[in-house]
Amino acid sequence: MIFFEEKRKEVMKHIEKFMLEKISEYLKPVDTIWQPSDFLPDATRETFFSEIKELQESAAGLSYDLIAVLIGDTITEEALPTYESWLTMVEGVSKDEEGGWMKWTRHWTSEENRHGDLLNKYLFLSGRVNMRMMEVSTQYLIADGFEIGTGRDPYRNFIYTSFQELATNVSHRRVASQAKKDGDTLLSKMCGVIAGDEARHAKAYKYFIEKIFEVDPNEAMIAFEDMMRKKIVMPAHFLREVGLKVGQTFGHFTDAAQRLGIYTAIDYVDILKELIDDWHIESVTDLTETGEKARDYIMNLPDRLLRVAERMKNPMLEYKFSWING
């Protein structure tokens, strides 16, 4: 066990070097990256109220399910404090403020922070949302935290974040195209730029795992298998509304996303396949017997999950969220 932990620490020391190096490649300069105000009505302009009116007119055309998904996505983004504190709790990494892990975590958080900020302001102005109800859910989600099965392990954390950034990319991208279809080009643009950020983040986390596979393939494989056996749960799986118990709203949110084709069981499989390809799982060498078994499990998983996904019926149950007026 001592050996195992020492090796993890050594590998992470090696990886943190890349985390420092790659900040400027995978994250954008603060001064020039987009900010929420680039997309929102500007209160210092005379045209402010007419801009809001225009925003509300296009938001009026968004379907109920799309608004529900957008609110769920926004709350997920706004629970960022949970994710940052969880990243800083990981063991086997340097807690030096200027070290790779801590610096990356802060810079990543600073980019992510814009997502919830932009979506929240949009929803506030849209006139479609019961903001108080949404805010209660956000506060609950941060207070309730999450349990995503990574423990304090940096490998499992990076596998989770690789998966999750890809999933959020899909989801924001699809909301963008659905919003466009519904006639809301502003929302479409907003979700498009957010999706772009998520894609960059996914590349970064995938790269870090790729580097881990280079130096510790067996443990990386076992960590990947373990995360897939547990299933990658969404960070908002504890989502709830006022008066409800932990997690009671989450299923309705994912039903709406599945119904609209924003994020589906097939997307889950596609993301898994992408990770298998990008990490060259098929050709990883230097595996022990346990590592080989882990690889077998992973390689067979997409087909198995696809069969399950194909049998799944589209959830038809309509649900009235307290977040949405009317």
Ligand SMILES: [Fe+2]
């Ligand atoms: Fe985000």
Ligand SMILES: [Fe+2]
């Ligand atoms: Fe993200």
